[in-house]
Amino acid sequence: MNAIILAAEEGAHHANSFLLPGDINEVIWGSIAFLLLVAAFFWKGLKPVKGMWYGRIERIANELESAEAARREAEGKLAAVESDIADADSERDRILAEARETAGTVRAQIIERAGTDAADLRARGTADVEAQKAQASNDLQAEIGVLALGAAEAVVTNSLDAGTQNELIENYINRVGAGS
Numbered sequence: 633m634n635a636i637i638l639a640a641e642e643g644a645h646h647a648n649s650f651l652l653p654g655d656i657n658e659v660i661w662g663s664i665a666f667l668l669l670v671a672a673f674f675w676k677g678l679k680p681v682k683g684m685w686y687g688r689i690e691r692i693a694n695e696l697e698s699a700e701a702a703r704r705e706a707e708g709k710l711a712a713v714e715s716d717i718a719d720a721d722s723e724r725d726r727i728l729a730e731a732r733e734t735a736g737t738v739r740a741q742i743i744e745r746a747g748t749d750a751a752d753l754r755a756r757g758t759a760d761v762e763a764q765k766a767q768a769s770n771d772l773q774a775e776i777g778v779l780a781l782g783a784a785e786a787v788v789t790n791s792l793d794a795g796t797q798n799e800l801i802e803n804y805i806n807r808v809g810a811g812s
Contacts, residue, residue, distance in 0.1 A: 773808065780804050 776808060780808070
């Protein structure tokens with residue numbers, strides 16, 4: 633194997649350098665091919681590459697503009713929501729104040745109505761008591777009259793003469809009439 637490596641080394645005495653290869657034809661044809669490719673690129677490929685490049689720049693600019701518009705719209709909606717929240721807070725406070733005021737008014741009305749109802753109830757109770765007293769007094773007078781009449785009849789029938797009976801009855805009627 634060492635013999636093969638040595639044989640390969642003996643036959644390969646080219647002056648290869650980094651900048652210039654050993655065969656100048658290779659450099660010329662390679663350079664011509666490179667320049668043709670560069671010319672073909674500038675002739676046919678540069679316009680589509682520029683179109684893609686500028687198209688991408690335009691797409692990015694459009695995306696930035698739409699993102700900015702979306703941001704502005706979102707900020708507007710945020711401001712509207714914050715305004716609605718502030719309005720809702722003030723509306724809540726207004727409703728609570730109105731409810732407290734209404735509750736105070738209703739409470740005062742209920743207290744006033746209860747006082748009026750209690751006074752009416754007392755007046756009706758007093759009137760009922762007075763009516764019951766008057767009825768009892770009338771019933772008592774009627775009963776006394778019936779009893780007095782029965783007693784007078786019994787006295788008259790037992791031994792009173794007519795003049796004495798009339799005098800007793802008139803005195804009794806006068807006393808009962810004066811007592812009521």
